[in-house]
Amino acid sequence: MEKNMKEIICPYSWDCGKIFDPQDLSKFDYNFIQSAVEKKMTFMIIHCPNCSREFKFDTIQWKSDEFGYSNPNNIVKKNEKTTKQLITILNKAKVEIPLSYFEYLISDKFEPQISIFPNEEDFILFNLNQLCEKINIEGKSYLTINQLKGFTDILMEFVDENFQQNQDLSYEELGNCLTIGSENTRILFVDNRDQNSLWIFHPDGGDIEKIALTLQNIVRKVK
Structure with missing residues (x-):
């Protein structure tokens, strides 16, 4: 009605x-x-x-x-933290970045853009400082790297277990995964179960999709 x-x-x-x-x-x-x-x-x-x-x-x-768009007329100045300070932030939040990817983040070979799908916009990979910035979701503060926890806490209030049984990754598991980049509203993250598989989360519908690229495909540049 x-x-x-x-x-x-x-x-x-x-x-x-x-x-x-x-x-x-x-x-x-x-x-x-x-x-x-x-x-x-x-x-x-x-x-x-x-x-x-x-x-x-x-x-x-x-x-x-x-959501996903910011005023292009606003110039925001942010103070960059040292790597040591950022590690302290991650340790306090009990976030462990896979070592190979952490080394890539702090190397001079880090590239902020990555092509995921042909003929589509590139995804932006967050640098270490951006991963440690805070984001507000439903009035709660999360580090960018573990923002999926905020989205999944909301989704689990409205989605029953039968729906999640049809997914390759449950929302509870998704909440423990690490965000590493985004494109518009799509979130690129690392599967916490193997620390290597890459997936995309769509906040607008709660959909999850696995992609062909892995974390090792990204970090091989430092080898």
């Missing part, structure tokens, strides 16, 4: 920021938001019907927020 819903504001105010009715959403997003309202979801991903970009939406506060 359809609900009377208020207008929504696109969060990308620098070049869109338009106000629209939920009925203006795509059919998929409109059905999704109706279901989310029923379930009182505080985290979902929908697309602005005007600029077509994805954004986060909270059906309780009826609030939209940026």
